[in-house]
Amino acid sequence: MEARFELALAEINHCNKCGFCLPACPTYKLTGNEVDSPRGRIALVEGVLNGEIAADQGLEESLSYCLGCRACETACPSGVQYHRVLEAGKQVLDKTRPSHRALTFLPRALLRLTRHPKRLASLARLGRRTAHWPLPEQLRALSPMLRYRSEEVPGVSVHPEPIGKALFFQGCVQEALFSDANQAAQALLQAAGYTVTEPAGQTCCGAILWHAGRSDEAKALARANIEAFEATGEVPIANTAGGCGAMLSEYGEIFEDDPAWAERAQRFSARVQDWSRLIMESPVQLEFQGNGERVTMQNSCHLVNVEGGGDVPALLACRVAGDQFLPMASQDRCCGSAGIYNIQHPKWANRLLDAKMDEVAAFAPSRVLVVNPGCHMQMTLGVHRSGADAEVEHLARYLYRAFLRAQGQP
Ligand code: SF4
Numbered sequence: 337m338e339a340r341f342e343l344a345l346a347e348i349n350h351c352n353k354c355g356f357c358l359p360a361c362p363t364y365k366l367t368g369n370e371v372d373s374p375r376g377r378i379a380l381v382e383g384v385l386n387g388e389i390a391a392d393q394g395l396e397e398s399l400s401y402c403l404g405c406r407a408c409e410t411a412c413p414s415g416v417q418y419h420r421v422l423e424a425g426k427q428v429l430d431k432t433r434p435s436h437r438a439l440t441f442l443p444r445a446l447l448r449l450t451r452h453p454k455r456l457a458s459l460a461r462l463g464r465r466t467a468h469w470p471l472p473e474q475l476r477a478l479s480p481m482l483r484y485r486s487e488e489v490p491g492v493s494v495h496p497e498p499i500g501k502a503l504f505f506q507g508c509v510q511e512a513l514f515s516d517a518n519q520a521a522q523a524l525l526q527a528a529g530y531t532v533t534e535p536a537g538q539t540c541c542g543a544i545l546w547h548a549g550r551s552d553e554a555k556a557l558a559r560a561n562i563e564a565f566e567a568t569g570e571v572p573i574a575n576t577a578g579g580c581g582a583m584l585s586e587y588g589e590i591f592e593d594d595p596a597w598a599e600r601a602q603r604f605s606a607r608v609q610d611w612s613r614l615i616m617e618s619p620v621q622l623e624f625q626g627n628g629e630r631v632t633m634q635n636s637c638h639l640v641n642v643e644g645g646g647d648v649p650a651l652l653a654c655r656v657a658g659d660q661f662l663p664m665a666s667q668d669r670c671c672g673s674a675g676i677y678n679i680q681h682p683k684w685a686n687r688l689l690d691a692k693m694d695e696v697a698a699f700a701p702s703r704v705l706v707v708n709p710g711c712h713m714q715m716t717l718g719v720h721r722s723g724a725d726a727e728v729e730h731l732a733r734y735l736y737r738a739f740l741r742a743q744g745q746p
């Protein structure tokens with residue numbers, strides 16, 4: 337048996353079927369069906385790996401409805417690494433029916449685009465110009481986003497007492513659709529004392545391809561990123577997209593059985609940090625002044641459950657004097673975006689989103705903060721669907737304005 341399947345079976349053997357992960361699982365909460373729960377998915381993969389059931393006996397549907405949010409991992413008292421089981425199951429399926437054939441044309445086209453960030457950015461510009469055109473149902477999740485206008489964010493001077501360097505990872509979707517979030521985060525990092533540079537040669541992190549089971553293509557992107565950043569010593573690698581940060585922080589695991597890349601990948605991953613953490617840990621503590629707004633936040637489940645430091649965005653939002661931060665009970669629960677999940681399974685994604693929007697509505701905020709581009713699109717759709725009078729924006733944009741206000745700038 338291949339090493340990756342043995343690793344998955346080792347995880348499965350740690351699972352004592354206690355079910356503590358079930359209440360944490362958004363898809364189980366939706367249906368109440370065991371087959372939509374982590375425990376049910378683990379049992380299916382176990383049956384297939386042990387040859388007790390065939391791969392076409394429900395595995396594909398069960399795994400395809402998994403968000404990959406990994407909330408089940410943080411809830412598991414036995415420390416079962418569910419994602420290893422999920423990936424093994426997808427790889428089994430890929431052997432019997434290659435993942436690209438399991439996808440319809442539009443998700444396949446979007447996956448291809450992630451390998452070409454410049455083409456993605458051009459398409460986003462074209463999309464904005466044609467935002468009034470009707471879109472196929474599968475792409476409606478993207479339609480409110482096409483009206484988003486990313487504005488140029490002026491940089492700020494590096495703090496007079498620099499504390500060190502930071503390298504910036506742009507991310508393909510984040511840079512194509514929300515470059516203002518990247519610019520705002522870089523400005524705040526500079527104000528907090530970091531000298532920030534963007535290494536050439538970086539590309540998409542590969543997360544969307546990886547979660548779609550296209551591991552070879554994802555690994556090619558990962559190798560390009562490792563090469564782009566490795567000439568720069570131990571300098572931290574900052575990014576503004578929780579989904580990208582999680583993927584980058586797991587390059588070490590992805591290449592663990594590849595002697596040529598394992599060590600390089602581990603060194604790379606050890607340097608990855610969400611930009612918010614660098615701001616929080618800087619000895620130069622920034623001040624933020626609000627404007628009397630009511631603000632809530634949708635966190636990134638991958639930042640919370642995988643990368644770590646998921647509590648930091650809310651802690652920073654709480655530091656904005658004069659604004660009221662209203663934490664949603666479900667702020668760490670997946671919004672339904674999950675890579676291309678909202679395009680593959682719009683009905684389920686919308687049900688997850690609508691439940692979240694009920695919470696948003698109870699707060700009546702003027703602003704919904706996000707820390708990941710997929711959540712940005714999904715929460716914008718939620719605001720659009722619910723008719724809420726709120727603006728969705730990345731935490732970095734919000735804090736940038738609050739920082740300027742604290743500096744006495746309008
Ligand atoms: S994955 Fe963990 S929490 Fe879930 S059933 Fe298995 S041991 Fe229990």
Ligand code: SF4
Nearest residue numbers: 361402403405406408
């Ligand atoms: S990754 Fe998320 S959706 Fe999938 S089984 Fe775990 S908690 Fe449920």
